[in-house]
Every structure is written in C-alpha cells, then in structure tokens.
Amino acid sequence: MKKTLLLLAALLVGISSFADGFDDYFENATLRLDYMFSGTAKTQHIAFLEAYRTEVWAGRRSHLEKPLLAGNGEIAVRDAATGKLLYSNSFSSLFQEWQNTEEATKTERGFENCFQVPWPKKPVTVTVTLKDKYRKVTCRMTHPVDPSDILIRPLKARNAYRQILGGGYCADNIDVAIVGDGYSRYDLNKFYADAYRAVEAITGHEPFKSLADKFNFVAVAAVSEDSGVSVPHDSIWRSTCLSSHYDTFYTERYLTTSSMRDLYFQLAGIPFEHIIVLVNTPNYGGGGIYNSVTLAASDHPTFQQVLVHEFGHEFGGLADEYFYDDQFDVSYPAKVEPWEPNITTLTDFKSKWSDMLPAGVKIPTKPDPEWKGVDVRKIWKDLSQEQKDALNIKLGVYEGAGYQSKGVYRPVQECRMKINECERFCPVCSRAIENMVRYYTEN
Numbered sequence: 001m002k003k004t005l006l007l008l009a010a011l012l013v014g015i016s017s018f019a020d021g022f023d024d025y026f027e028n029a030t031l032r033l034d035y036m037f038s039g040t041a042k043t044q045h046i047a048f049l050e051a052y053r054t055e056v057w058a059g060r061r062s063h064l065e066k067p068l069l070a071g072n073g074e075i076a077v078r079d080a081a082t083g084k085l086l087y088s089n090s091f092s093s094l095f096q097e098w099q100n101t102e103e104a105t106k107t108e109r110g111f112e113n114c115f116q117v118p119w120p121k122k123p124v125t126v127t128v129t130l131k132d133k134y135r136k137v138t139c140r141m142t143h144p145v146d147p148s149d150i151l152i153r154p155l156k157a158r159n160a161y162r163q164i165l166g167g168g169y170c171a172d173n174i175d176v177a178i179v180g181d182g183y184s185r186y187d188l189n190k191f192y193a194d195a196y197r198a199v200e201a202i203t204g205h206e207p208f209k210s211l212a213d214k215f216n217f218v219a220v221a222a223v224s225e226d227s228g229v230s231v232p233h234d235s236i237w238r239s240t241c242l243s244s245h246y247d248t249f250y251t252e253r254y255l256t257t258s259s260m261r262d263l264y265f266q267l268a269g270i271p272f273e274h275i276i277v278l279v280n281t282p283n284y285g286g287g288g289i290y291n292s293v294t295l296a297a298s299d300h301p302t303f304q305q306v307l308v309h310e311f312g313h314e315f316g317g318l319a320d321e322y323f324y325d326d327q328f329d330v331s332y333p334a335k336v337e338p339w340e341p342n343i344t345t346l347t348d349f350k351s352k353w354s355d356m357l358p359a360g361v362k363i364p365t366k367p368d369p370e371w372k373g374v375d376v377r378k379i380w381k382d383l384s385q386e387q388k389d390a391l392n393i394k395l396g397v398y399e400g401a402g403y404q405s406k407g408v409y410r411p412v413q414e415c416r417m418k419i420n421e422c423e424r425f426c427p428v429c430s431r432a433i434e435n436m437v438r439y440y441t442e443n
C-alpha cells in the first residue's frame with residue numbers, strides 16, 4: 001500500500017513538473033508582437049500593430065512566468081482557455097521617458113515597441129501593462145493571439161551575421177545581437193571590428209568577465225545607405241537603416257533610435273534576446289533602456305565605457321547613480337522604492353543591499369571628508385588603486401543618485417553607473433548583473 005502511494009506521489013510530481021515545462025505550451029519559435037504606445041504627459045494608449053513568426057526561440061526557458069525585475073512595463077501571455085499565466089517579461093520604453101519631457105505637455109506622440117514571446121501552441125491572450133514612477137498601473141491592453149491566424153507573417157533572415165563570442169545559439173545561454181547603424185557597404189569591416197571592441201569592453205568588466213561563457217554575441221551586417229549618423233543640432237541628416245539620431249527629446253547627447261520595427265526587421269531570423277546598436281559616429285552619445293536596446297557611438301574615445309554603462313541599463317536593469325544638484329524634476333518619488341537594484345529611497349532598503357552592508361555603517365552614509373568638493377572625474381587617473389577601491393568598493397548608503405541630489409541613495413561613491421572614469425561596477429551592481437545572468441541561465 002505504502003509502495004503504491006509512493007509510486008502515485010512520484011507520478012504526480014512527475015506530471016506536475018512536466019505540466020510546467022516550456023514544451024507543453026510553446027514551440028521552439030518566436031512570436032514577435034509590435035505595438036504603438038501613444039499619449040501625452042498624462043495619457044497613455046497601447047495599440048496592437050502586427051504579429052510575426054520567426055524560427056527558434058532564443059529567450060529563457062525557465063522562470064517563464066516571473067521577470068526578475070519589475071521594469072516600467074510588462075508583457076504577459078496567458079492560456080486563452082484557462083487564463084493560466086504562461087510567460088511574462090518586463091521592460092522600459094522610450095515612450096515612458098518621453099512622457100517626462102516638456103514636449104509631452106503640448107503634443108500627443110506615438111512610439112513603436114516590439115516584443116518577442118515564445119510561440120504558443122494554443123490560442124493565448126497577451127496583456128501589455130505600463131506603470132508610472134509611482135509603480136502604479138496606468139495603462140493596460142489585452143488582445144487575443146491565435147497561432148493559426150493567417151495574418152501572422154513569417155519572417156526570414158535578412159542579414160548575414162558573424163559569431164563574435166560563444167559557440168553559437170544555445171537554449172541555455174544569453175543571446176546578444178550587435179547591429180550597426182550608419183555603416184555603409186564600404187564600412188562593414190569596420191563594423192565587425194567595432195563589434196569585437198564592444199564584446200571586448202563588456203567581457204573586460206566583472207562580473208561579465210567571469211560569466212563570459214554564458215553569453216553568445218553575434219554581429220549582424222545591416223547596411224546603411226549613408227556612412228555616419230544624423231546630428232540634428234548640426235543640421236546633419238543621414239539615411240541610415242535604423243534612423244538613429246542625436247538630440248532625442250532635444251537633448252544634444254541623447255542618441256537613440258525610435259525605429260524599433262526597422263531594428264527588429266534587420267534582426268529577423270537571428271536568435272537574440274538583447275540588442276546592442278553600434279552607431280558609426282565620433283560624437284559622444286548613447287542610451288540604454290531596460291530590456292529594449294543599448295546604443296553607443298563607436299568612434300568616440302569613451303565608446304567602451306559608455307557601451308558598458310548603457311548595457312548595465314539594458315541588461316541589468318541598473319539605474320544611473322549620478323545626479324544633478326539643480327534637478328527639480330522628481331524621477332524617483334519619496335516613499336516609493338525604485339525597482340532598479342542599485343538605488344534606494346530607503347522605503348524598502350531591505351530589498352536592496354542592506355544584507356551586504358558592513359556592521360556599523362550609518363544610513364545615510366557621509367562621504368569621506370577628503371573628497372568633499374572634489375570632482376573625482378578630473379583626478380581619477382591620478383588616484384592610487386587604494387583610493388579608487390575606497391571610492392568604488394566601500395559600501396554605504398550615499399545620498400544622490402537617479403538624477404536627484406536628495407532623497408535617492410547609491411551604494412558607493414563612484415561606479416561605472418555613475419562616471420565614465422570609474423573602471424568597474426560597484427559590488428551592488430555586480431551582484432545585480434550576476435543575479436540576472438543566473439536568472440537567464442539556471443533553472
């Protein structure tokens with residue numbers, strides 16, 4: 001009797017774990033869903049545009065239902081018949097950043113967004129949710145997707161690609177596609193060389209260095225008509241495959257592309273989860289949006305530093321640790337704990353790095369007096385390793401982060417997420433990246 005019960009229990013355990021498997025609900029293919037996010041500073045609207053199918057699913061196959069970080073939005077896939085949550089992922093968007101601009105108080109605008117989810121075997125419902133800086137839901141749209149829908153367009157590969165790091169696509173690895181903008185047909189050798197420099201920069205930084213075998217990087221040969229990129233403040237406009245430009249939101253150095261659909265068409269047929277866009281220009285600039293896209297200017301002397309910083313945003317969900325003394329706009333309101341792992345408003349510090357803080361460290365932590373009024377960026381190269389370590393490793397809860405000099409706190413005085421001069425991520429950012437790599441690659 002006892003034996004029979006044990007056998008029955010074993011069978012049930014077997015059935016239940018089997019029932020939660022990727023293969024039960026999904027095929028090894030990708031469903032790409034395109035949306036238009038539109039609105040003003042105060043309104044948001046989400047409209048479905050089109051769906052596509054590409055072969056191979058490069059995303060994660062475990063932790064399917066729960067993203068590691070909350071992000072500013074979420075896409076969730078549910079079984080249409082039972083309502084069971086099958087997959088979800090979190091993201092941030094350029095549209096939500098734009099909502100904080102002055103333009104958004106005067107004009108209604110729309111921004112393209114593309115998401116990839118695993119190809120469902122049965123009809124599903126897909127829900128896209130946007131949240132504000134108070135982490136409250138502000139917009140939600142649900143629509144059905146039937147995998148047998150004749151209007152889902154299958155996409156074939158458009159571009160050739162070269163493996164830069166890793167042994168090719170693997171279900172257990174993190175797949176990063178590097179694509180160029182502003183590289184003409186004559187610039188492709190330069191593009192590949194820049195792609196190698198990009199991977200060298202990322203894998204030259206801990207914890208990526210120790211975890212490099214968890215990554216696949218491919219360089220995708222997208223060709224632009226013109227060489228170089230658009231610089232509106234100098235009246236320079238170029239015809240490039242991703243239409244990247246400076247002056248995003250009228251901020252000179254903010255280099256982005258809002259042509260997300262063009263970007264995804266360039267990457268069709270290539271297994272990827274994360275995107276790095278290398279922009280062929282010497283002008284300083286870049287951008288990184290969580291689970292959306294990393295951009296960096298490949299010919300600027302700080303290319304590698306900026307790229308790693310921006311990849312910290314895109315891949316690690318890390319916040320900027322720098323701040324402005326004269327920032328009046330509140331990005332991180334008091335009494336709301338940000339979802340980013342490397343900053344806190346002390347509303348829920350236990351969820352952040354309190355477990356890493358050495359005993360006796362005061363909260364908030366006063367910076368060492370020797371650095372009072374010193375702009376360390378200017379003297380960084382002359383500092384001793386010991387001094388750099390004190391600034392980069394000595395954990396505390398220092399006021400000033402997330403663009404605000406008050407009310408937001410960072411883990412160390414200097415970090416890759418604060419200044420380009422600092423060579424390393426701080427211990428809190430490093431742990432956050434490690435956790436993210438584990439989340440993708442471990443069951």
Ligand SMILES: [Zn+2]
Pocket residue numbers: 321342411415416417425426427428429430
């Ligand atoms: Zn940091």
